[in-house]
Amino acid sequence: MAEAIAAGVAEAAGSEAVLKKAFDTLAADIRACDAVVFCSPEYFGYMSGAIKDLFDRTYEELRDDPRSVKKPCCIVVSAGNDGTGAVRQIERLCKGYNFKKVQHPIISKGPVTDATLAHCRELGATLAEGINAKIF
Numbered sequence: 001m002a003e004a005i006a007a008g009v010a011e012a013a014g015s016e017a018v019l020k021k022a023f024d025t026l027a028a029d030i031r032a033c034d035a036v037v038f039c040s041p042e043y044f045g046y047m048s049g050a051i052k053d054l055f056d057r058t059y060e061e062l063r064d065d066p067r068s069v070k071k072p073c074c075i076v077v078s079a080g081n082d083g084t085g086a087v088r089q090i091e092r093l094c095k096g097y098n099f100k101k102v103q104h105p106i107i108s109k110g111p112v113t114d115a116t117l118a119h120c121r122e123l124g125a126t127l128a129e130g131i132n133a134k135i136f
């Protein structure tokens with residue numbers, strides 16, 4: 001799903017997505033990008049531990065940083081049959097960071113379908129075009 005988003009971003013002129021694993025991501029990475037998409041599986045009704053770790057490590061540094069406040073943000077969750085718990089908790093944290101939600105979350109339930117991948121691709125393209133057009 002993350003790769004499909006990146007492919008969508010690449011459709012917009014001059015845009016590029018950087019795919020980073022949560023454990024390898026630093027506050028500086030979030031500061032430096034124009035938008036961020038958090039991609040997580042739902043585990044036990046919550047986000048993955050790796051995504052939670054990213055939030056734990058970067059919150060204090062970023063919550064009042066003008067280079068991160070109002071950063072366009074989207075959420076994508078892969079779940080077995082639900083996904084709402086992970087989305088709800090990531091949304092709460094994104095509010096704490098003062099990120100700007102620019103699209104509804106995408107939730108995949110069960111095996112990822114071609115339709116979901118198309119939706120992810122569209123999300124990436126819309127996000128990149130919106131940033132290029134200074135809509136977000």
Ligand SMILES: Cc1cc2nc3c(=O)[nH]c(=O)nc-3n(C[C@H](O)[C@H](O)[C@H](O)COP(=O)(O)O)c2cc1C
Nearest residue numbers: 040041042043044045046078079080081082083110
């Ligand atoms: C430890 C564990 C906990 C899970 N908990 C949930 C859950 O609470 N709700 C749900 O819908 N799916 C749950 N699942 C299913 C995963 O969300 C689903 O398989 C997801 O696509 C996994 O993505 P991944 O392959 O990137 O790890 C769980 C899977 C595992 C391994």
